Amino acid sequence: MAGRDLFVFVALTVISSMMAPKARGNSEGDALYALRRSLSDPDNILQSWDPNLVNPCTWFHITCNQDNHVTRVDLGNSNLSGHLVPELGKLEHLQYLELYKNKIQGSIPVELGNLKSLISLDLYNNNISGTIPLALGKLKYLVFLRLNDNQLTGPIPSTLASISSLKVVDVSNNFLCGTIPTTGPFEHIPLNNFENNPRLEGPELQGLASYDKNCS
Amino acid sequence: MLKYPIFTFFLFLPFLFFVCLKPASASFPEANALLIWKATFKKENNSILTSWTHPKASGSPCNWFGVFCSIDGSVNSLNLTNANINATFYKFPFSSLPNLASIDFFINRLFGTIPPQIGKLSKLVYLDISKNQLTGTIPSEIGRLTSLRTLHLVENQFNGSIPSEIGQLVSLSELALYSNKFDGSIPVSFGNLRNLTFLYLYNNSLSGFMPPEMGNLINLVEVFMYTNMLTGPIPPTLGNLNKLQILDLFENQLSGSIPPELGKLKSLEILSLANNNLTGLIPASLGEATGLITLHLYANNLSGPIPRELGNLKSLSDLELSENKLTGPIPASLGDLSNLEYVFLRQNQLSGPIPSELGKLKKLVFLEMDENQFSGHLPELCSGGLIKRFTLSNNRLSGPIPESLKTCSSLTRARFDHNKFSGNLSKEFGVYPNLTFMDLSDNKFYGELSDNWGSSKRLETLKIAKNNLSGSIPPDFGNLNQIQILNLSSNQLCGGIPKEIGKLVLLLKIDLNDNRLSGNIPHELGSFSSLNYLDLSRNRLTGPIPKNFPNSEQLFHLNLSYNFLSQTIPVQIGKLTHLAALDMSSNSLTGEIPYEIGFLSSLGMLNLSHNRLSGFIPESFQKLPGSVDIDISYNELEGHIPNGKPFQNVSIEKLRGNKGLCGNIAGLQPCKVPPIKNHKIGKGHKLILIVAIPLIGGTSTSICTRWHPDHVRTQKEEFKRCRR
Numbered sequence: 001m002a003g004r005d006l007f008v009f010v011a012l013t014v015i016s017s018m019m020a021p022k023a024r025g026n027s028e029g030d031a032l033y034a035l036r037r038s039l040s041d042p043d044n045i046l047q048s049w050d051p052n053l054v055n056p057c058t059w060f061h062i063t064c065n066q067d068n069h070v071t072r073v074d075l076g077n078s079n080l081s082g083h084l085v086p087e088l089g090k091l092e093h094l095q096y097l098e099l100y101k102n103k104i105q106g107s108i109p110v111e112l113g114n115l116k117s118l119i120s121l122d123l124y125n126n127n128i129s130g131t132i133p134l135a136l137g138k139l140k141y142l143v144f145l146r147l148n149d150n151q152l153t154g155p156i157p158s159t160l161a162s163i164s165s166l167k168v169v170d171v172s173n174n175f176l177c178g179t180i181p182t183t184g185p186f187e188h189i190p191l192n193n194f195e196n197n198p199r200l201e202g203p204e205l206q207g208l209a210s211y212d213k214n215c216s
Numbered sequence: 217m218l219k220y221p222i223f224t225f226f227l228f229l230p231f232l233f234f235v236c237l238k239p240a241s242a243s244f245p246e247a248n249a250l251l252i253w254k255a256t257f258k259k260e261n262n263s264i265l266t267s268w269t270h271p272k273a274s275g276s277p278c279n280w281f282g283v284f285c286s287i288d289g290s291v292n293s294l295n296l297t298n299a300n301i302n303a304t305f306y307k308f309p310f311s312s313l314p315n316l317a318s319i320d321f322f323i324n325r326l327f328g329t330i331p332p333q334i335g336k337l338s339k340l341v342y343l344d345i346s347k348n349q350l351t352g353t354i355p356s357e358i359g360r361l362t363s364l365r366t367l368h369l370v371e372n373q374f375n376g377s378i379p380s381e382i383g384q385l386v387s388l389s390e391l392a393l394y395s396n397k398f399d400g401s402i403p404v405s406f407g408n409l410r411n412l413t414f415l416y417l418y419n420n421s422l423s424g425f426m427p428p429e430m431g432n433l434i435n436l437v438e439v440f441m442y443t444n445m446l447t448g449p450i451p452p453t454l455g456n457l458n459k460l461q462i463l464d465l466f467e468n469q470l471s472g473s474i475p476p477e478l479g480k481l482k483s484l485e486i487l488s489l490a491n492n493n494l495t496g497l498i499p500a501s502l503g504e505a506t507g508l509i510t511l512h513l514y515a516n517n518l519s520g521p522i523p524r525e526l527g528n529l530k531s532l533s534d535l536e537l538s539e540n541k542l543t544g545p546i547p548a549s550l551g552d553l554s555n556l557e558y559v560f561l562r563q564n565q566l567s568g569p570i571p572s573e574l575g576k577l578k579k580l581v582f583l584e585m586d587e588n589q590f591s592g593h594l595p596e597l598c599s600g601g602l603i604k605r606f607t608l609s610n611n612r613l614s615g616p617i618p619e620s621l622k623t624c625s626s627l628t629r630a631r632f633d634h635n636k637f638s639g640n641l642s643k644e645f646g647v648y649p650n651l652t653f654m655d656l657s658d659n660k661f662y663g664e665l666s667d668n669w670g671s672s673k674r675l676e677t678l679k680i681a682k683n684n685l686s687g688s689i690p691p692d693f694g695n696l697n698q699i700q701i702l703n704l705s706s707n708q709l710c711g712g713i714p715k716e717i718g719k720l721v722l723l724l725k726i727d728l729n730d731n732r733l734s735g736n737i738p739h740e741l742g743s744f745s746s747l748n749y750l751d752l753s754r755n756r757l758t759g760p761i762p763k764n765f766p767n768s769e770q771l772f773h774l775n776l777s778y779n780f781l782s783q784t785i786p787v788q789i790g791k792l793t794h795l796a797a798l799d800m801s802s803n804s805l806t807g808e809i810p811y812e813i814g815f816l817s818s819l820g821m822l823n824l825s826h827n828r829l830s831g832f833i834p835e836s837f838q839k840l841p842g843s844v845d846i847d848i849s850y851n852e853l854e855g856h857i858p859n860g861k862p863f864q865n866v867s868i869e870k871l872r873g874n875k876g877l878c879g880n881i882a883g884l885q886p887c888k889v890p891p892i893k894n895h896k897i898g899k900g901h902k903l904i905l906i907v908a909i910p911l912i913g914g915t916s917t918s919i920c921t922r923w924h925p926d927h928v929r930t931q932k933e934e935f936k937r938c939r940r
Contacts, residue, residue: 048676048700054562054563058653058677060676060700060701060724061724061748063749072772074748074770074772076769076770076794077769077770096772096796098770098772098794119820120796120818122794143820143841143843144818144841165843167841167842167843167861168817168818168841188842188861
């Protein structure tokens with residue numbers, strides 16, 4: 001019977017997958033491998049991302065610290081498309097997430113708010129849509145937030161104003177709405193880092209009710 | 217004669233009539249019942265079921281696609297594998313197909329739950345509804361199917377506990393529930409399934425203890441229960457299962473020791489207990505399970521030695537004991553396991569020398585023993601010429617590399633790093649046509665880099681840092697056109713950086729720091745467009761920083777410090793918009809700090825200290841990220857400190873030793889006159905520089921020799937020693 005033959009086939013693939021030598025899963029390697037599976041990589045940039053290795057620290061485009069925790073992901077200008085994955089949020093020691101100048105689509109996972117060591121989030125020049133997650137306000141060491149040249153909608157989360165380390169913000173060339181924050185780090189961000197967002201209105205005036213219309 | 221056939225014809229006519237009528241009367245309700253179910257199917261693009269139409273003259277569904285009948289015309293089997301059926305079981309004719317013995321609906325889009333009426337199919341022998349979208353729990357009525365021999369419910373979304381009534385299916389031989397969301401414990405009643413041969417429960421959320429009653433299932437051949445949440449001990453009664461060939465309990469939370477009774481399993485071929493919480497010793501009795509081909513005990517908390525009795529497992533081909541707390545030596549008896557292909561002992565506390573008997577293993581393909589405390593010299597290990605992955609890093613091994621490894625041309629990935637290996641590097645290693653990764657860092661190799669490395673053309677990562685290498689970098693390294701990471705730091709390499717390195721367009725990381733490299737930085741190094749990391753610090757490089765150098769927007773780390781680089785900082789440096797760290801300190805750089813440095817919008821650290829930079833600090837520094845750590849001490853800078861965040865909290869240590877800096881910073885003289893606007897270097901200023909440079913150049917060389925006397929003296933010596 002066809003069903004039985006298929007069943008035997010499945011059982012044999014199970015046995016052969018067991019033969020692939022493994023180690024206890026490294027959660028950072030697993031998270032990055034999930035990213036690899038979700039991205040389309042015509043230039044084979046991610047070819048060295050081998051999940052059978054003990055940790056991702058010998059993978060190309062990955063930098064680790066002395067404790068074998070991932071601190072940098074450098075994939076700028078790599079002809080990648082596909083989506084980001086929520087698993088990225090597990091990289092608790094990640095400082096630099098460099099994914100700029102690709103063709104990545106889909107939205108920014110809210111789980112990126114868990115990257116508590118993040119210093120730089122560079123997603124600029126992609127096809128990313130959806131909103132900027134409020135959870136990014138949890139990134140207490142963030143210095144660089146460059147999301148320009150995407151298709152982001154919705155408001156600039158007010159939670160970002162609480163990140164005192166934030167020095168460089170660029171959200172230009174998107175479809176953001178609402179008002180430009182002016183408090184905290186936003187006091188020093190030049191206005192042209194917000195330009196070309198047709199529905200983004202001038203700097204908010206403190207104390208007045210916001211004049212967001214249909215922006216959420 | 218003629219009469220005879222006609223006579224028999226008329227004799228049999230009534231029978232014919234009867235026979236023709238009988239099936240119709242048996243199948244008509246069956247056909248109708250099936251059509252009632254078919255009517256609930258969602259419309260799909262399948263012509264497969266066009267045969268399922270209202271019965272005509274015969275009224276029999278037996279010619280329908282996927283419908284099979286017994287001699288008496290009653291439906292006994294439905295085989296609708298991969299028929300794209302999108303329906304539920306709610307209108308399935310459980311009561312109208314009394315002779316149904318086999319249901320095979322593998323790979324369809326059936327959804328909803330299994331109705332309790334399933335219990336009515338009392339003659340059912342084979343039930344396969346795998347790879348559908350069914351949900352809910354298994355009804356306890358399933359226990360009524362006492363003829364059932366095969367039950368396959370795999371790859372659906374069933375949840376809840378496995379009903380203990382399954383224990384009533386005494387004919388059951390194959391039970392497959394894998395890849396669902398079953399939780400709760402394995403029912404104790406499973407112990408009654410005496411005919412059970414194949415048990416596949418893997419990839420669920422099963423918890424609780426494995427019932428010791430499973431030891432009664434003496435016909436079991438394969439047990440796959442991996443990737444669940446089972447706790448408690450492995451029942452010693454499993455040792456009674458003398459037909460068992462596969463026991464896979466990988467990735468659970470089993471605890472306690474490995475029962476020595478498992479050694480009784482003479483038929484066992486695959487044993488995986490990896491990725492659990494097992495403690496205690498590896499039982500010596502496992503050496504009696506002489507059928508073993510694969511033994512995976514990795515990622516547990518096992519302690520004690522590797523029993524030498526494992527040397528009796530003559531069929532063993534895959535031995536994985538990594539990530540435990542095993543101590544003691546590798547038993548020499550493992551050298552008797554002539555079928556061994558995969559040996560993983562990594563990340564334990566094993567010690568002693570690696571036994572020379574391991575050299576007898578001709579079929580070895582993967583040998584990974586890194587992160588232990590092995591000592592002594594390596595024996596011959598690649599005598600079969602098949603080893604691909606060879607990892608011995610992070611041990612206490614010493615001595616030379618044996619001959620068989622020098623000629624081990626099958627190597628793809630090799631790690632010897634963090635040991636005490638010694639010997640003349642150019643004699644220890646040969647050419648490896650398939651090698652992609654080699655790490656020899658942190659050892660005591662001496663001698664020179666041979667041209668051979670350039671012939672290992674598949675190399676992508678080459679690290680030989682922290683050794684005692686001398687001589688120069690061979691130009692043949694320019695043949696390594698797949699290389700992405702090159703680390704030769706912390707050696708005594710001399711001579712120039714070969715310009716051929718510029719051909720290696722895939723390079724991501726170059727680390728040559730802490731050597732005695734001399735000469736100029738070849739301008740060919742400017743051609744890298746993907747380079748992320750470049751460290752040439754702590755060498756004796758002279759001459760200018762090449763104009764177009766480096767050319768990679770992705771560069772995040774550039775360190776040229778502690779060299780003898782001269783002339784100006786190229787303005788192209790401003791293109792490095794992702795540079796996080798820029799260190800050019802302790803050189804002899806002259807001229808003004810380019811305005812373009814202000815464009816380095818990702819800069820976190822800037823160190824230009826201990827140079828001969830002159831003029832003003834560009835106003836563009838205000839544009840740098842406010843948190844940047846700047847050090848411009850010990851130059852010849854003057855003028856006021858620019859306003860803005862980068863200098864707000866700077867300490868005097870980062871500014872001192874200059875010509876005439878002024879500003880509102882503690883320890884710095886306040887500016888006497890209103891701050892002079894620090895101009896960009898325009899044409900006018902260039903003119904002044906052109907005149908000034910020969911003057912400054914003249915004075916700076918004399919100052920250089922005064923400030924860095926040691927470097928100059930030894931530099932001359934090195935030129936004599938460096939042959940190439």
